[in-house]
Amino acid sequence: MAQTHFGFETVDEDQKAHRVRGVFDSVAARYDLMNDLLSGGLHRAWKAYAVAVAGVQPGMQVLDIAGGTGDLARAFARQVGRHGRVVLTDINEAMLRVGRDRLLDEGLVLPTVVCDAERLPFADGAGGAGGGAAATGFDLVSVAFGLRNMTHKEAALREMARVLRPGGRLLVLEFSQPAAALRKPYDWYSFKVMPLLGRWVAGDADSYRYLAESIRMHPDAAALKTMMKSAGFGHVDVHRLAGGIVALHVGIRC
Numbered sequence: 001m002a003q004t005h006f007g008f009e010t011v012d013e014d015q016k017a018h019r020v021r022g023v024f025d026s027v028a029a030r031y032d033l034m035n036d037l038l039s040g041g042l043h044r045a046w047k048a049y050a051v052a053v054a055g056v057q058p059g060m061q062v063l064d065i066a067g068g069t070g071d072l073a074r075a076f077a078r079q080v081g082r083h084g085r086v087v088l089t090d091i092n093e094a095m096l097r098v099g100r101d102r103l104l105d106e107g108l109v110l111p112t113v114v115c116d117a118e119r120l121p122f123a124d125g126a127g128g129a130g131g132g133a134a135a136t137g138f139d140l141v142s143v144a145f146g147l148r149n150m151t152h153k154e155a156a157l158r159e160m161a162r163v164l165r166p167g168g169r170l171l172v173l174e175f176s177q178p179a180a181a182l183r184k185p186y187d188w189y190s191f192k193v194m195p196l197l198g199r200w201v202a203g204d205a206d207s208y209r210y211l212a213e214s215i216r217m218h219p220d221a222a223a224l225k226t227m228m229k230s231a232g233f234g235h236v237d238v239h240r241l242a243g244g245i246v247a248l249h250v251g252i253r254c
């Protein structure tokens, strides 16, 4: 059995999705509160930046992968208008349920699908077997803070390319490698403060220790750019945010 990382642990590949599920089952109810607390509200600015770069227009077809509680999907839904569509997806039902309820409270009814990013239940964007035209593809696919949790990142990126129409764009918003001057304070914050806050507020230190570790095991911005190019994105731009703590990769599907 091939092995992979779950944070700093080495686990059998078939264990990782199960362990990741445990993390998000545990944090779902407090996810939004913890996001605000741990990032000092900065995650809102990073997401707003991604939404601005996305430049979604009325009528567009948008797929939000690993969408969790729906921050990006909500922003895109307001932009696509009544002739467009935003599909909110995630592998974790607990996260999606919180997201769907929150969207409903705001009067937004979005198609919501439980699915694994490594096996997306959507047609080929270029018109795959059985006909279909390029019009079946998504104009934009987004994945925010989700890719690092996936077992086979290359497979997930290939799936994201597959469901986009040619010329469509993928936005990957993810933690990355901070500038050298930030590393020590960032490590102290991640490994000392985050698990403590996780224990006090969400009653779960381990999940927040995993989140810090998973960030360290994620490919750096240059490596992710190479992975995206291999997965079918002809051009990839990288936007480093907050001193490199977060990176937004924007890929154009060949």
Ligand SMILES: C[S@@+](CC[C@H](N)C(=O)[O-])C[C@H]1O[C@@H](n2cnc3c(N)ncnc32)[C@H](O)[C@@H]1O
Residues within 6 Å of the ligand: 020, 024, 065, 066, 067, 068, 069, 070, 071, 089, 090, 091, 092, 095, 115, 116, 117, 118, 143, 144, 145, 146, 147, 149, 150, 151
């Ligand atoms: C840190 S949350 C991000 C949620 C949301 N996108 C945001 O930015 O707030 C990561 C999400 O990735 C989802 N996830 C992990 N592995 C996945 C997979 N293989 N396919 C789809 N979603 C996955 C988790 O269930 C979780 O909801």
